[in-house]
Amino acid sequence: MRYRKIPDESIRRLPIYLRSLLLLSERGTQSISSSKLAEFTHLNPNKIRKDFSYFGAFGTPGVGYKVAGLIKQIRVILRLNTVRKASLVGAGKLGSALLGYPGFKMYGFEIAAVFDNDPKKIGKKIGNITVEDISRLKDMRKRKINLAIITTPAPAAQNIADMLVDKGVNGILNFAPCYLKVPKKVKVITIDIAMDLARMPYYLPAS
């Protein structure tokens, strides 16, 4: 099942709710009010109620929302119950650091291949994955990998994205600090640390 009408802004908040709800569940909390959840997530309680109403979750007055039920619903909406194979392109420092990142598994991503174009890296092992020559990207479809993580330098990223799309990739997590042009059917999420960095000084006292 697919809930089509949830706005992107709300989808963006669902993982935040999910993380808090998982934590609450671990602590044995069974129900929570929108105002308590607002405190916990640092989000607005009206926004929370609105977001939850999109997928038909309505709290019981005086009791709140059932934690376990919300967790289940959010996981279904975000489709986190399926394991999906992803490749990582760019076996540099950032790529290597990400390979050790436990979050991938938690959200159903399995890094099934690592590619690079540097002969010094090809054939080397990072964790338990052997770095493959970038030319092997051509087998992505056969290996049923349709997600990719780009950790190359910015100038190479668009070229890599084009190759990935050509090989059937429909989702890209982009760590290169640049905008990627892809067909509409492909979803790109760019993680640009600089964008977070750049708003930090605004909140600091003048120095």
Add this chain to the structure above:
Amino acid sequence: MRYRKIPDESIRRLPIYLRSLLLLSERGTQSISSSKLAEFTHLNPNKIRKDFSYFGAFGTPGVGYKVAGLIKQIRVILRLNTVRKASLVGAGKLGSALLGYPGFKMYGFEIAAVFDNDPKKIGKKIGNITVEDISRLKDMRKRKINLAIITTPAPAAQNIADMLVDKGVNGILNFAPCYLKVPKKVKVITIDIAMDLARMPYYLPAS
């Protein structure tokens, strides 16, 4: 000067405008309409006009906004013209990868110190910075470092944050996947890749 009333949501978009404007400026573009900038940034033109109006930037009808002027204003608002010293705590894979990240310098951050508690890492050089014992955090105030980047595992992060705040840090960029409790005067920006990861499957075809 300080523009106090700009909502957080708009502040969050200013770095996105800035990046696009810098690119446009490099290409020799002198003026741009909000609708063109909207295309460029993938944001809503009404939102852009609203955001710009907060700091008194109004485009000329038929001409648009002056690119150079906007860049200057946004840099002033975000206070990106000052160099600020930051320490990095946690010299693991992610920390090491970040030390090579050119974005810090671009936005006025200078990584002035790296700390870790692992005797195997202390004294080693990463790039041109020597990793120091975490106990040396006590000199932060004397060294005029009041920003920090946390790249420790999640269970250690709160403890480190408490120590940092105690030593006068007023801004933390947190890469540990957890919420940090700090006094109100301290600004924390948490970069949690998992939150971006978790919304990716929603946009993918069912597999």
